[in-house]
Amino acid sequence: MRGLGHLARLINHSDTMSKLSRRSFLAASAALAAAPALGAVPASGDVDVVIVGAGAAGIAAARRVAAAGRRFALIEAADRIGGRCITDTRSFGVPFDRGAHWIHAPEINPVAKLAAQTGHEVYPAPRGQKLRIGQRNARESELEAFLAALFRSNRAIAEAALGKTDMAAARALPKDLGDWQPAVEFVLGPYTCAQELTAISARDFARAAERGSDAFCRQGYGALLAKLAENIPVQLNTPAISVEWLNRLEVETPKGKLRARTVIVTVSTGVLATGKIKFVPELPKRQLDAIGKLKLGSYDHIALELPGNPLDLAHDDLVFEKSVTARTAALLANIAGTNICTVDVAGRFGRDLAAQGEPAMAAFAAEWLADLFGANVKSAIKRTTVTRWNDEPWALGAFSAAAPGGETARKALGEPIRDRLWLAGEAVHETLWGTVGGAFESGTRAA
Numbered sequence: 001m002r003g004l005g006h007l008a009r010l011i012n013h014s015d016t017m018s019k020l021s022r023r024s025f026l027a028a029s030a031a032l033a034a035a036p037a038l039g040a041v042p043a044s045g046d047v048d049v050v051i052v053g054a055g056a057a058g059i060a061a062a063r064r065v066a067a068a069g070r071r072f073a074l075i076e077a078a079d080r081i082g083g084r085c086i087t088d089t090r091s092f093g094v095p096f097d098r099g100a101h102w103i104h105a106p107e108i109n110p111v112a113k114l115a116a117q118t119g120h121e122v123y124p125a126p127r128g129q130k131l132r133i134g135q136r137n138a139r140e141s142e143l144e145a146f147l148a149a150l151f152r153s154n155r156a157i158a159e160a161a162l163g164k165t166d167m168a169a170a171r172a173l174p175k176d177l178g179d180w181q182p183a184v185e186f187v188l189g190p191y192t193c194a195q196e197l198t199a200i201s202a203r204d205f206a207r208a209a210e211r212g213s214d215a216f217c218r219q220g221y222g223a224l225l226a227k228l229a230e231n232i233p234v235q236l237n238t239p240a241i242s243v244e245w246l247n248r249l250e251v252e253t254p255k256g257k258l259r260a261r262t263v264i265v266t267v268s269t270g271v272l273a274t275g276k277i278k279f280v281p282e283l284p285k286r287q288l289d290a291i292g293k294l295k296l297g298s299y300d301h302i303a304l305e306l307p308g309n310p311l312d313l314a315h316d317d318l319v320f321e322k323s324v325t326a327r328t329a330a331l332l333a334n335i336a337g338t339n340i341c342t343v344d345v346a347g348r349f350g351r352d353l354a355a356q357g358e359p360a361m362a363a364f365a366a367e368w369l370a371d372l373f374g375a376n377v378k379s380a381i382k383r384t385t386v387t388r389w390n391d392e393p394w395a396l397g398a399f400s401a402a403a404p405g406g407e408t409a410r411k412a413l414g415e416p417i418r419d420r421l422w423l424a425g426e427a428v429h430e431t432l433w434g435t436v437g438g439a440f441e442s443g444t445r446a447a
């Protein structure tokens with residue numbers, strides 16, 4: 001999953017917590033009807049706009065540029081579009097979102113708004129969540145205590161964000177969380193932001209728009225995004241190697257050079273940080289510093305086929321545990337009514353586990369489920385597949401969180417460079433960072 005929307009969703013589930021004040025979302029950009037394809041632009045030559053990367057931001061930018069009737073080239077390094085929002089139908093024969101799955105705030109989410117044009121089904125996510133304490137469900141009073149701890153922690157971070165200087169979100173946590181502390185730290189840190197709260201700016205955290213409701217797409221979020229790109233010509237297997245931006249604008253790929261009046265680069269901050277794309281001259285210090293402050297966290301799905309509903313859960317049930325250490329996960333059960341469940345691991349623990357490879361990840365998921373639902377679960381598991389986003393060469397991580405003191409980094413990263421080079425993507429969105437909706441909106445804005 002992810003996104004602070006979950007917190008609002010969890011908290012709002014509890015009547016006693018329903019007074020949580022909500023900041024309004026940034027108005028979503030007006031939905032754009034996809035323009036007819038302009039015809040594939042060759043991978044070399046002159047265009048108005050070169051868009052680097054065909055994830056949510058790149059697709060949105062291309063739709064906008066196409067709608068304006070400009071010549072553009074959308075180049076993508078991988079052999080597929082979608083980036084970190086991709087639906088896999090091969091592993092299980094039913095949709096499994098390898099990256100983004102939760103459609104946050106469908107009422108303002110630009111991708112959700114466009115879904116009506118695609119024939120894809122978007123349905124509301126069930127509200128609330130379940131909490132396991134050992135092998136039993138939490139009692140109502142325990143759930144209330146957990147939600148109260150989350151609520152107080154969120155409010156404490158929001159208050160700290162108003163202070164004179166930025167600080168790590170972890171420093172703002174109430175000191176009396178008691179035995180709820182590990183679960184609170186997991187939900188607000190790794191599960192929501194893909195990083196520990198010690199590594200996250202309180203201001204960046206607090207600025208994230210609270211999203212009261214969520215939805216899912218039955219065909220997969222990645223499938224929905226891909227549908228929105230249907231009429232957009234994309235040059236696959238075409239990585240940008242260098243971007244020259246001072247005197248002339250030129251993007252070099254293995255297939256040739258593209259000259260443009262504007263370039264929009266939508267690759268992740270993980271890719272930007274590696275220098276895989278050589279900017280000539282180097283990007284301005286302001287943007288370089290911002291990239292350094294917007295590191296990608298770790299978030300992965302361990303997907304399991306569990307026929308016969310051995311966990312006895314409803315479709316799309318979200319389950320946490322009252323954890324005692326950081327070695328924990330979140331479960332999303334019976335996704336869209338299928339028998340696919342995901343065990344999500346994130347943050348430092350998720351990173352270390354993913355580095356050990358697929359067998360270690362699958363073994364952890366089986367053990368963790370057995371601890372919570374009984375040993376019989378293990379033998380019920382059929383096919384499994386895992387994601388390892390830190391090793392995906394064109395992502396190199398999950399999504400960005402600003403480091404303490406990095407509260408202005410997103411704004412800086414999104415500032416136009418000489419009015420001709422724009423960086424876009426989830427990392428530049430100041431309130432919807434880390435989401436597909438935020439990435440999509442940032443691409444539209446840049447375009």
Ligand SMILES: Cc1cc2nc3c(=O)[nH]c(=O)nc-3n(C[C@H](O)[C@H](O)[C@H](O)COP(=O)(O)OP(=O)(O)OC[C@H]3O[C@@H](n4cnc5c(N)ncnc54)[C@H](O)[C@@H]3O)c2cc1C
Pocket residue numbers: 001002003052053054055056057058075076077078081082083084085098099100101102103104238239240241266267268271276277299300301387389394395397398399424425426427433434435436437439440
């Ligand atoms: C496991 C996981 C779960 C998530 N869950 C959710 C969720 O539930 N809800 C939600 O809203 N968000 C979620 N997110 C975050 C969401 O997926 C991202 O915020 C969003 O997809 C980012 O879109 P983007 O366009 O900014 O970047 P990307 O999707 O990374 O797109 C960038 C594109 O650029 C390409 N590229 C890279 N280098 C080059 C190059 N040199 N030349 C050309 N192309 C290049 C990449 O291949 C990629 O296609 C999740 C992410 C992960 C990893």
